[in-house]
Amino acid sequence: MKLRSLKGRALLTCLIVSTGISAPAYSEINYNGFLSAGGGTLIDDDEIKEYKGFDGEWNTNPDTTFGLQITAEITDKVSATGQFVATGDNNYNVEADWAYVSYKINDKWDVRAGRLRAPFFMYSDFLEVGYAYTWIRPPEQTYRFLFSTVEGIDTVYATTIGDWDSTVQAYFGRLNDEHEIAGFRLDLKAVNFTGASWVLANDWAVLRASWNQAEVSFDSPAPLISLFGTLNQLGFGSVADALEVTDENVAFWGLSATIDYHDWLVAAEYTETLVEDQSLVSDDTGWYVMLGRRFGNFILHGTYSKQENHRDFGFLDAIPADVDPGLDALRAGIVASLPKEDNTVMALGVRYDFTDSTAFKVELADLEVLGADGLLLSFSVDLVF
DSSP: OOOOSHHHHHHHHHHHHOOSOOSOOTTEEEEEEEEEEEEEEEEEOSSOOOBTTBOSSOBOSTTOEEEEEEEEEOSSSEEEEEEEEEEGGGTTOEEEEEEEEEEEOSSSEEEEEEEEEOOOSTTGGGTTOGGGSSSSSOOTTTSOOSOOEEEEEEEEEEEEETTEEEEEEEEEEEEEEEEEETTEEEEEEEEEEEEEEEEEEOSSEEEEEEEEEEEEEEOOOHHHHHHHHHHHHTTOHHHHHHHSOSSEEEEEEEEEEEEEETTEEEEEEEEEEEETTOSSSOEEEEEEEEEEEEETTEEEEEEEEEEEEEOOOGGGGGSOSSSOHHHHHHHHHHHHHSOOOOEEEEEEEEEEEEETTEEEEEEEEEEEETTEEEEEEEEEEEEEO
16 A cells, blocks of 8 residues: 555554544554654764764664554543653653543544643644654754643544635643753643644645644753852842743744645645743744655655744843953853754655555755754654554
8 A cells, every 4th residue: 555645644644643533432442553763873973973862873762762552432422542652762761642531522523631742733643653754753943842742621623614624623731741951851841831723634735823822931950050049149130030931931833734746745834932031941933844756655855944043132131241251251151051953954865665554764964053064864664553
């Protein structure tokens, strides 16, 4: 079987990451799984020593993932779904990405409650299922968030508008989790976490828009806590307050489109993060454009992706400039310590579907990260079962 259209690939994907709503089968339990086994290395690491978990030695952890989804049909309207994932970059610890109960109001309208996937991106619902997309991994310049889940409630309404299938999703919840930030394991909290997405799809195109926002807080790493003490002693408490991420109002929106027409594939996505009082956390944009061509079971593709910070250093105006060398050094040290993510990647890849559920992929990416250059060579075998 060849996946020769968006609809065909979406059908297979839905078997893996469906909401668990299917034909009535009371107390029936269904299992679906997926596996990505890959590896990569920086083959030109004179300037870039590390990128997204890769270095100058072959490493399989960043691109190795195993997942299992279990769906239990309780009644003709109620089902329970859990998706459990283990990844190499998390020491293969098993985590529940999805764990929710779904209630089917009617044939078009579902309500779900529990641990859900936040609908940030085009591929959010099947982010870990490598077989579901052309690349080894979606472009990190766009798919850059620390977290991808929300604990709360959502509603999904699906209907048709002319020749288009329409799906609207809205959610509300919160998240308490631990993430690695700048090399430190820190607690992250998001409250009043809400958003909506709208997807329109036909035989050859998928269009999507989303809006999300939350009040975000996370612990400060040890070096920053020490810096806060210094700033407070010098009378620059407003700068210390700005650097603390506490109830920071963060909004995120995105637009995307994919086309699969006469063996030509096009995908594009644009996202923007907006921070109300930016300092440690800043506004940024991320986007990519992918062009591909199918030749039988092969897909040749190229992707250009870019991420840019739009940082506002206005909070540093509280520290006088060009008055004292020590204060100038303090300002410069703060600027140097703030995270920077400006990077551009141009990638070429080949995907080969050698069965109806298994694909082999190879990619070569030209990296430009903060002015440094490098090459990343990677491969993966992706399958669903």
